[in-house]
Amino acid sequence: MDEPNSGDEPDSRDEALAEAVRLRGAGEREAARQRLLTLSARHPDDAEIAYQTAWAHDVLGLEREAVPFYERALAAEAPPLTDDDRRGALLGLGSTYRVLGAHERAVALLREAAAAYPEDGALRAFLAMALHNTGAHEEAMRLLLVLLADTSDDPSVREYRAALAHYATDLSTAASAAP
Template sequence: MDRRTEWQARVDAVWADASLNNAEVIDRIDELAADWPEDDALSLFQTAGARDSAGLEAQAAPRYQKALALGLPESERAQATIQLASTLRNLGRADEAIALLRAELAERPGGEYAGAATAFLALALADIGSAQEATQLAVLALVPHLPRYQRSVAAYARALTAP
């Protein structure tokens, strides 16, 4: 097992430990992040997530932004984008969240995290008063899971934002 894989296993163990409170998660993740240079994108992503999970969005946002700017592997990049958007939304910056999520969905419409990006986009749209578009996105995301009525439900959802 290489050093990064071993480190990630240790990080995953912290996240899986339900007995830890938020402060303990932050402390443990910070200790693990100290194994890497300050500009290590993956450790920044993890320290951002720890703070985000603890409700410290103002501390999380710049870490997510720096991690994304430094470059992350695809899976973590998608997660960091969605988590940053959620954080920005929680900070009252829904317009920025919407821009991030729209870009994510435009670049990777069928990506592994497209459903999550769509869900967070719908929430951000609701925050800015675009309830019909938010409802449309949420309903269209459900269409493939319906046992029947897919065509009708999709048409009704599209009609929500039609002129």
């Protein structure tokens, strides 16, 4: 059973969550974080609340504190995150692992996420950054070139789309052809 309302917080879980998200969107990030921490304590198995709480920590630069909330959100089974929130949580956690120096964990998570959501260019971009951090520069560059060739609306990039896609498969071609 929920605790009695103190008068300054919404009554329902949905109202409280919406208010916290509104506060974050309005730039009141710390107030949103505090509301979400309270809500998360009341609903520890709620994936959506855990995800929003992770996000609230992340936007404040509190990456280390965000990790357990991301992990909780992704592990929740009933009800699970929506597909869009799951994608966001995977990106958020992968990016957070990378920022914290857990590069191999970031690569593993982001590689899995990019395979699950191949249409999501942001996942591939964050995977490329994590790969760069592990020293896998060629794979990182290949991912970014393919992403650029596939998604750019820049007319000059579109003009060279085929060349970019070709060089993405063998970055050393240009180096071996040099005089």
